Amino acid sequence: MIPHLLGYFRQPLRCYQSLAARHGQPFSVPFPLGGRMAVTGCPLHIGRIFKGGTGLYRSVDASAGMFYGDNSMLSLDGEAHAAMRRALMVPVLRNPAIAARLMREAAVREVSGQKAGAPFDMLDTARSITLDVILQTVFGVLDDAERKEFVQAIQALQGSIGFFAVFVKGLRRDWGPWSPWGRFLRARGRCYALIEGRMAAVRAGGEGRGDSVLEHWLSLRDEAGQPLLSDGQIRDNLLTMLFAGHDSTAVALAWALYWTHREPGVLIALLDELEGYAQRGDIGSLDDTPYLDAVCREALRVHPVAPGVARRLEAPLQLGEYLVPAGDVVMACIDLVSHDPAIYADPQRFMPERFLERGYGHSEFIPFGGGERRCPGAALAFMEMRVVLATLVCRFRFRLLERRALDAVWSHGIRRPESGVRMVLEGRRI
Numbered sequence: 515m516i517p518h519l520l521g522y523f524r525q526p527l528r529c530y531q532s533l534a535a536r537h538g539q540p541f542s543v544p545f546p547l548g549g550r551m552a553v554t555g556c557p558l559h560i561g562r563i564f565k566g567g568t569g570l571y572r573s574v575d576a577s578a579g580m581f582y583g584d585n586s587m588l589s590l591d592g593e594a595h596a597a598m599r600r601a602l603m604v605p606v607l608r609n610p611a612i613a614a615r616l617m618r619e620a621a622v623r624e625v626s627g628q629k630a631g632a633p634f635d636m637l638d639t640a641r642s643i644t645l646d647v648i649l650q651t652v653f654g655v656l657d658d659a660e661r662k663e664f665v666q667a668i669q670a671l672q673g674s675i676g677f678f679a680v681f682v683k684g685l686r687r688d689w690g691p692w693s694p695w696g697r698f699l700r701a702r703g704r705c706y707a708l709i710e711g712r713m714a715a716v717r718a719g720g721e722g723r724g725d726s727v728l729e730h731w732l733s734l735r736d737e738a739g740q741p742l743l744s745d746g747q748i749r750d751n752l753l754t755m756l757f758a759g760h761d762s763t764a765v766a767l768a769w770a771l772y773w774t775h776r777e778p779g780v781l782i783a784l785l786d787e788l789e790g791y792a793q794r795g796d797i798g799s800l801d802d803t804p805y806l807d808a809v810c811r812e813a814l815r816v817h818p819v820a821p822g823v824a825r826r827l828e829a830p831l832q833l834g835e836y837l838v839p840a841g842d843v844v845m846a847c848i849d850l851v852s853h854d855p856a857i858y859a860d861p862q863r864f865m866p867e868r869f870l871e872r873g874y875g876h877s878e879f880i881p882f883g884g885g886e887r888r889c890p891g892a893a894l895a896f897m898e899m900r901v902v903l904a905t906l907v908c909r910f911r912f913r914l915l916e917r918r919a920l921d922a923v924w925s926h927g928i929r930r931p932e933s934g935v936r937m938v939l940e941g942r943r944i
């Protein structure tokens with residue numbers, strides 16, 4: 515178990531490729547939270563995993579609620595999960611035109627604050643942009659003081675999640691504010707207090723722009739005219755959105771900007787396609803930009819934010835010749851399928867054109883997972899990648915400081931570029 519875990523955490527892709535070469539797919543490894551896990555990057559198996567119905571799976575970690583709150587869609591299973599998703603699945607992009615405008619403004623504001631000629635970390639900049647966007651999407655407009663408080667509270671919560679507490683349940687105990695779990699609980703309490711304050715303000719004064727996720731959830735009613743969601747359900751799921759909704763998008767954006775500036779041909783082709791957007795600045799010019807889409811898809815393919823998505827089985831599941839027993843975990847391995855040379859020729863190379871030359875199936879391109887737990891923020895995240903990337907390359911000239919191949923390292927439960935993507939702002943294009 516230990517050598518597997520060490521190899522996995524250092525280089526998940528290499529570890530899984532060597533196990534797949536030795537044992538075929540799916541192959542089985544010990545699962546840190548109990549039992550074994552059948553891992554597969556075969557599109558046929560992945561399709562089968564994603565087709566499994568509501569009753570087939572339960573959470574891989576029964577105590578997930580300890581992190582996100584018991585009402586979070588991340589903590590629920592089976593029918594309770596399906597019902598919560600039905601209630602909560604407002605299109606996060608309720609008004610795409612407004613969302614795109616705020617994404618563009620957030621991108622310009624953040625980068626305009628950089629000093630020309632001084633090195634900066636593009637991942638940090640992307641995080642500020644995506645945090646701003648998700649806060650405005652979830653809560654509507656916040657004043658500067660409120661925004662600052664939310665940003666500090668979310669960053670403190672993120673910084674408080676210890677690596678070991680994720681995998682060692684015994685460490686999830688409150689031994690005071692200096693203990694790892696105690697620090698986490700207090701940081702989460704601060705976020706709860708801010709969210710509850712915002713809910714009260716919206717209720718009391720109708721504060722808000724009218725199109726925020728919070729306002730929508732507060733307005734939902736059941737057949738008897740009673741609120742559909744309790745305060746606890748709204749609070750836990752708002753925190754889930756804030757948490758799940760910014761870091762992963764920032765990482766994907768940072769990788770897209772890294773490759774765009776590492777491969778000069780990619781930047782040239784992108785600027786060529788985006789000429790209309792650069793001249794007019796209207797979001798409508800981004801409606802038909804296949805190369806921009808392909809760059810974003812390729813960044814998600816080469817560097818999946820999560821190595822795979824896992825489900826614990828309630829009933830046995832046949833994957834090829836292997837019957838995975840109930841109680842074990844199955845993983846649709848994003849890393850393996852994204853780097854399968856039979857699907858993506860020369861998989862280590864960043865080649866956006868591959869997405870122009872052919873389409874990829876739902877089980878071949880899975881950066882957002884699939885089935886009933888597919889990422890509910892996928893449309894928002896993809897749109898944000900497109901708008902922010904297009905805006906930054908059209909408005910600003912950047913130089914990449916580290917041209918070497920960057921590894922991905924674990925951070926706060928996802929993987930990010932090891933040194934954050936160091937860049938220099940060389941000037942403005944427009």
Ligand code: HEM
Nearest residue numbers: 588758759762763766819823882883884887888889891895
């Ligand atoms: C590039 C950015 C993003 C990537 C790569 C990403 C990826 C993922 C993946 C792989 C999953 C697991 C899916 C599964 O189990 O099949 C997931 C779940 C989730 N994501 Fe995202 N995500 C991104 C952005 C977002 C955003 C912007 C939001 C919120 C607005 C969000 C909210 C969530 C939530 C709430 C879940 C849990 C869904 C459930 O368990 O039912 N994500 N995401």
